[in-house]
Amino acid sequence: MARNSSSRTLTFTLTIIIITIISSSHQPLALNHTPRFFGKFASSTSTIPSNSQPQFDFHYETKFFQQQLDHFSFSNLPTFPQRYLINTQNWVIGSGPIFLYCGNEGDILWFAQNTGFLWEIAPKFGAMVVFPEHRYYGESVPFGSKEEAYKNATTLGYLTAEQALADFAVLVTDLKQNLSAIHCPVVLFGGSYGGMLAAWMRLKYPHIAVGALASSAPILQFEDIVPLETFYDIVSNDFKRESSTCFNYIKQSWDEIESKGQSSDGLELLTKTFKFCQKLKSTEELTDWLESAYSYLAMVNYPYPSEFMMPLPGHPIKEVCRRIDEGPAGTSILDRIYEGANVYYNYTGEAKCFELDDDPHGLDGWNWQACTEMVMPMSCSKESSMFPPYEYNYSSFEEDCFKNFGVKPRPKWITTEFGGHNIHNALKNFGSNIIFSNGLLDPWSGGSVLQNISESIVSLVTEEGAHHIDLRASTENDPDWLVEQRATEIRLIQGWISDYHQTHKAVFDM
Numbered sequence: 433m434a435r436n437s438s439s440r441t442l443t444f445t446l447t448i449i450i451i452t453i454i455s456s457s458h459q460p461l462a463l464n465h466t467p468r469f470f471g472k473f474a475s476s477t478s479t480i481p482s483n484s485q486p487q488f489d490f491h492y493e494t495k496f497f498q499q500q501l502d503h504f505s506f507s508n509l510p511t512f513p514q515r516y517l518i519n520t521q522n523w524v525i526g527s528g529p530i531f532l533y534c535g536n537e538g539d540i541l542w543f544a545q546n547t548g549f550l551w552e553i554a555p556k557f558g559a560m561v562v563f564p565e566h567r568y569y570g571e572s573v574p575f576g577s578k579e580e581a582y583k584n585a586t587t588l589g590y591l592t593a594e595q596a597l598a599d600f601a602v603l604v605t606d607l608k609q610n611l612s613a614i615h616c617p618v619v620l621f622g623g624s625y626g627g628m629l630a631a632w633m634r635l636k637y638p639h640i641a642v643g644a645l646a647s648s649a650p651i652l653q654f655e656d657i658v659p660l661e662t663f664y665d666i667v668s669n670d671f672k673r674e675s676s677t678c679f680n681y682i683k684q685s686w687d688e689i690e691s692k693g694q695s696s697d698g699l700e701l702l703t704k705t706f707k708f709c710q711k712l713k714s715t716e717e718l719t720d721w722l723e724s725a726y727s728y729l730a731m732v733n734y735p736y737p738s739e740f741m742m743p744l745p746g747h748p749i750k751e752v753c754r755r756i757d758e759g760p761a762g763t764s765i766l767d768r769i770y771e772g773a774n775v776y777y778n779y780t781g782e783a784k785c786f787e788l789d790d791d792p793h794g795l796d797g798w799n800w801q802a803c804t805e806m807v808m809p810m811s812c813s814k815e816s817s818m819f820p821p822y823e824y825n826y827s828s829f830e831e832d833c834f835k836n837f838g839v840k841p842r843p844k845w846i847t848t849e850f851g852g853h854n855i856h857n858a859l860k861n862f863g864s865n866i867i868f869s870n871g872l873l874d875p876w877s878g879g880s881v882l883q884n885i886s887e888s889i890v891s892l893v894t895e896e897g898a899h900h901i902d903l904r905a906s907t908e909n910d911p912d913w914l915v916e917q918r919a920t921e922i923r924l925i926q927g928w929i930s931d932y933h934q935t936h937k938a939v940f941d942m
């Protein structure tokens with residue numbers, strides 16, 4: 433791909449715009465407090481940084497499979513084209529495993545590019561690599577267009593995790609048939625929501641997949657299974673561990689912003705301090721913009737430079753805190769906060785001003801999912817978090833969802849369908865072959881499985897890891913703990929595959 437500086441600038445500018453859209457859209461408060469994974473950011477190909485994996489060169493074919501719109505009824509609905517990427521170069525024909533990445537809420541190319549681990553280990557396993565896209569995202573859109581698909585609650589009704597899992601199951605079954613690979617074991621991979629899908633798919637379709645690597649998969653972030661403050665407390669601790677003064681400056685900044693905003697030319701002043709291209713309409717716009725930056729920084733707090741969300745240095749929170757703290761005595765809190773935000777929004781130094789555009793179309797699949805099944809309640813604690821205190825209010829969340837989509841959420845459906853309460857007891861006897869991997873710097877780790885459940889449902893926890901870092905391509909700068917974590921994952925996956933072959937052979941010999 434051409435990588436001249438103008439395309440780089442363009443990509444970067446788009447990135448800035450998309451990010452500001454996420455943080456500034458005038459969503460009602462309750463929806464704002466539903467942190468997302470990387471939903472909006474990953475929703476369009478134009479946001480894929482062309483240089484996000486410079487050392488990594490993967491090859492694939494792009495194919496489309498006519499997929500059933502509704503797996504759970506027999507009405508005569510149209511099918512839709514589901515995109516999948518496939519590479520069979522390393523596949524040991526007829527017997528090598530199939531590595532299936534469970535596509536999450538965005539363009540599948542973006543996830544393929546940021547899941548280097550899977551591509552890197554495929555040759556060692558003689559594995560085929562398949563990346564099916566999640567329905568309603570990227571190019572896998574029903575009803576002919578995104579506009580039609582996202583029109584109303586009826587057309588969006590087929591956007592569920594259950595349908596997505598059924599898509600993967602149907603697709604891989606058909607693919608095995610086509611490639612005469614019926615007896616090839618399928619291993620599932622996924623990160624974030626994709627990791628949740630991988631774990632759930634292993635539980636729902638044990639006859640289709642032999643095991644799942646579910647990285648940063650917060651399958652317990654539902655109802656009150658984990659304390660509601662967990663997510664924002666982890667973000668806050670990521671800052672506190674770097675510097676308690678930094679944490680305190682951030683904690684104090686919200687009142688500062690509010691009181692500035694009250695004064696007659698306050699919004700003007702804030703707009704200038706933070707170099708927004710357009711005048712702020714409310715202090716909330718600024719607050720949201722900062723809150724998103726801090727939350728995303730916690731997710732991508734990787735030990736080496738990365739461009740997953742934005743071009744960032746290694747240990748980006750350390751850098752943010754360095755800039756917040758380093759101003760000479762007398763530097764105002766807001767000037768410090770601006771310097772910190774600059775690390776996230778302007779690390780390359782190329783942003784002239786920051787955009788705060790609205791998203792007029794609201795073509796946003798994750799908000800729909802969050803308003804139906806994926807109800808992940810969260811609060812901000814007054815004491816332990818650095819964020820403005822916020823108490824989760826289900827009624828107002830429900831009102832917002834009804835306003836936006838004309839639907840009422842079903843907050844208990846996911847735990848009814850997939851479990852979550854007393855997960856240890858439930859899975860100990862009935863599940864097997866799942867790796868839950870988590871880095872404790874990742875705010876989503878708080879809603880994930882952090883303890884070993886059984887011999888084959890294991891949790892790999894790294895103190896210094898962030899959001900599904902293990903799935904990323906290896907780099908020269910990988911710390912030892914990461915190299916070890918990946919080696920353990922490879923060993924466990926090898927175990928699943930050889931168990932499968934032994935059992936299969938035993939049956940065959942009979």
Ligand SMILES: *[C@@H]1O[C@H](CO)[C@@H](O)[C@H](O)[C@H]1NC(C)=O
Pocket residue numbers: 583584585586587
């Ligand atoms: C949604 O749009 C479709 C297609 O235009 C229409 O048939 C359906 O009645 C609409 N449903 C609702 C709930 O408005």
Ligand SMILES: *[C@@H]1O[C@H](CO)[C@@H](O)[C@H](O)[C@H]1NC(C)=O
Pocket residue numbers: 495496497498603604606607610
């Ligand atoms: C399997 O082959 C059929 C017939 O060529 C094709 O329509 C279908 O899309 C293929 N399945 C997959 C998963 O590619």
Ligand SMILES: *[C@@H]1O[C@H](CO)[C@@H](O)[C@H](O)[C@H]1NC(C)=O
Pocket residue numbers: 706707774778780781782783784785786
């Ligand atoms: C981005 O960083 C550059 C270099 O530090 C600086 O000159 C510029 O003003 C910054 N842009 C914004 C919007 O703050």
Ligand SMILES: *[C@@H]1O[C@H](CO)[C@@H](O)[C@H](O)[C@H]1NC(C)=O
Pocket residue numbers: 825826827828831
């Ligand atoms: C929660 O939201 C509802 C609906 O907006 C509102 O009536 C109620 O006062 C709120 N409860 C609290 C404790 O803020």
Ligand SMILES: *[C@@H]1O[C@H](CO)[C@@H](O)[C@H](O)[C@H]1NC(C)=O
Pocket residue numbers: 882883884890891892893920
């Ligand atoms: C779970 O067991 C594995 C060995 O299978 C071990 O490496 C890992 O540290 C254990 N995880 C936890 C959280 O104790």
